[in-house]
Amino acid sequence: MKMRNDTDAGNGAAAVAVVKGESPWRQSMQEFCESKTGVAGLIVFVIMVLAAIFASWIAPQDPYDLNQLDILNGNMPPGTVAAGSYTYLLGTDPQGRDIFSGILYGLRISLSVGVGSALFACVIGSLLGLIAAYAGPKVEAAIMRIVDLQLSFPSILVALMILAVLGKGIMNVVIALVLVEWAYYARVARASAMVERSRDYIAAVECLSIPRWRVIVRHLLPNCLPPLIVIATMQISRAIALEATLSFLGLGVPVTEPSLGLLIANGYTQMISGQYWICLYPGLALVAIIVAINLVGDQLRDILNPRNRK
Numbered sequence: 001m002k003m004r005n006d007t008d009a010g011n012g013a014a015a016v017a018v019v020k021g022e023s024p025w026r027q028s029m030q031e032f033c034e035s036k037t038g039v040a041g042l043i044v045f046v047i048m049v050l051a052a053i054f055a056s057w058i059a060p061q062d063p064y065d066l067n068q069l070d071i072l073n074g075n076m077p078p079g080t081v082a083a084g085s086y087t088y089l090l091g092t093d094p095q096g097r098d099i100f101s102g103i104l105y106g107l108r109i110s111l112s113v114g115v116g117s118a119l120f121a122c123v124i125g126s127l128l129g130l131i132a133a134y135a136g137p138k139v140e141a142a143i144m145r146i147v148d149l150q151l152s153f154p155s156i157l158v159a160l161m162i163l164a165v166l167g168k169g170i171m172n173v174v175i176a177l178v179l180v181e182w183a184y185y186a187r188v189a190r191a192s193a194m195v196e197r198s199r200d201y202i203a204a205v206e207c208l209s210i211p212r213w214r215v216i217v218r219h220l221l222p223n224c225l226p227p228l229i230v231i232a233t234m235q236i237s238r239a240i241a242l243e244a245t246l247s248f249l250g251l252g253v254p255v256t257e258p259s260l261g262l263l264i265a266n267g268y269t270q271m272i273s274g275q276y277w278i279c280l281y282p283g284l285a286l287v288a289i290i291v292a293i294n295l296v297g298d299q300l301r302d303i304l305n306p307r308n309r310k
Helices: 002-020 024-033 036-053 099-134 137-151 155-166 170-197 200-206 212-248 260-268 277-304
Strands: none
Touching: 024 036, 024 277, 036 099, 036 277, 099 137, 099 170, 099 212, 099 260, 099 277, 137 170, 155 170, 155 212, 170 212, 200 212, 212 260, 212 277, 260 277
């Protein structure tokens, strides 16, 4: 009788949840909002995204407009007030560029490259992973062998080889990062799709003679989204860090459109002479954006992974 009562109570709770219309996604959002670290990371990320979008209005100076530069204001320390002008909050570089303005414009490039490459890699890798799980053993073997080959090489080495051929440029960096990252999505998508394919609802759908592409897009993909969202969040921060590394090594974005990595590289040579701020503040901005994204990704992983639920 007690077991039956517990069962009835559980069914009643489930019925109440259905009546209230609480979907798993809504419950996940509620859990995320209850996490202080996740919300803090999201707030920092949103602030930096908005700062990058509205950099032209927020920045006191266009750091790459030669008409606004004055070499006499070069290498000014943080907090210096220029004659008849504004305060250089974070100082200037040897050309008189405002470091704060440079960080805002650099954030725009870093976020564009990181988010853009992660999204393109997610689309390509996820589709290939779903196809590998559903198309048959031969196609699966071919795709997964390519994935294994891709993952056997260090990401930075592959990116350096690609950029050595393509040359500098924002689009070339995006292409290199997509070719580096797609394999991670393919492996996760294939593993999730294999689990979903063994479920009864997929067998029922296959009995209706529905085209394979429709089964993949309408049934497999939505149920494979949680792990893909988690890895996409992590890969955004990874792409930003990898782009910064490539730019620091001189093979990333061009000098006319510098990212945070290139700003760090330009300031690194000035640290010996004591101008630490040229390298320090872009580095802190890079660390802040990566940590913020990782905090969001960690919280999403804890929420969307059923094994981590208590």
